[in-house]
Amino acid sequence: MEIIEVSHFKKSFGNKVVHRDVNFTVKQGECLGLLGGSGAGKSVILRSMIGLERPDNGQIQIEGIDVTNLDEAKLVDIRKRVAYVFQNGALFDSMTIFDNIAYPLREHTKLKEHEIREQVLSTLQMFNMHGTENMLPAELSGGMQKRVGLARAIILKPDIILYDEPTAGLDPANTVKIQNLIVQLKGTGVTSILVTHDMDTALRVCDRLAFLENGSVENLGMVSDLKQDPVQILQLFIRGQSD
């Protein structure tokens, strides 16, 4: 079943046309890898899926609901179920790491403070970041901030996760950790889109790949098929790096 359906998505900024006609779908439980050069418009597509950006034209259906026309109040329901993992973390810099991760729980659940504490600390543990809970985001490295952003995004156990380059700028050990986490979440039935430049991650965690270029999306097919074809992988690798 199609959980996410993007059709005839168009978006320009000023005179610059970024998306001419973008069409793609994502099935329930699937992880779609969205590749594309820098500035191709990958982030804008993900942002549009939770209504942070409005397309000039076209539709984005999430579980059958067109999100492009919803007002902010109606988008809240979508946003509780669809997590967007920001490219740069986008942490609240006046709050501690603990409060950042606790934010969705405090806003959308009736959990008691000690239950929130337990959940936040175990999430931090899972991300290998225990001991940072009382620090401010500015005291962490970029890679750590990114992981906190990921932790904050998934703490409400969303059905759909949109990862915006979750592994860019991470060291190899943490990259593998994040890859494993994404695979693990997929195992629980989460549907996801993974925007990345990192072919290794894309091949390891995604079921299917697509390429955004010149304002439209080209479906590249299943990862399992691509893996049989090293030449094409090499080409993709080069295409992904050529920006």
Add this chain to the structure above:
Amino acid sequence: MTTNLQARTEKFFDFVGGNALLVGQMLKELFRKPLYFDLLAVQIENVGAKSLPLILIVAMSVGMVMALQFGIGLQKFGANLYIPKLVSLSIIRELGPIFASLMFAARVGAGMTSEIASMVVTQQVDAMRALGTSPIKKIVIPRVLACLICLPLLCVFANAIGIFGGLVVGTFDLHLAGSFYWQKVLSTVTLTDYLSGFLKTFFFALFVAIPACYYGLNVERGTRAVGLATTRAVVTSSILILVGDYFLTKVFWVIQTWR
């Protein structure tokens, strides 16, 4: 030339429309749960308590200068006795509220705009929305309410300390008796005088808070834009306060003479 004019006109309507939209959203969300009283408390401290020293210093100086200026003018005619009356009336009706509000625009307006704009630029406002919370509730409403609560209070302090400043100069430089000064102040100033100055500050609070939120939230991309937004907010607030003062004074005047 025409394109410049056109761009300016567009900007003007963007500004008016954008602010109207912001106020509309604010009113819509003001009474809808959840309400963040903790955020309001933080803002009251930032906006009110932390502005107090600045406003007291400015008001004190204004009171002292006013007394001195009137002293220089009136001493020639031996009319020193009118100093308490003139100082207190000009401070209560006009200078206390205006100086408090302009200083408030400079300190609070600038601080708010740059803070909100940096949050936009670093995507914290997007993150708020992405996590299913409303920046109007989290950012705009606490700040606007804090300004509405704090500026009138600051004005009360400014009025008092301004008159006190006049007293200091009156007794030390102009040789008026302190008791005489107070007695004159209290017998001159009426409640109408007081309110005609004080009530304006509620409008001035909005003139500071709303453009600050508007320019902050609508900042363009990049850090340079943060500085630009801040400048625009402070200039806009100051102009609104000064121009608005004329019209508000006129309105009060009409109401007063109408009865």
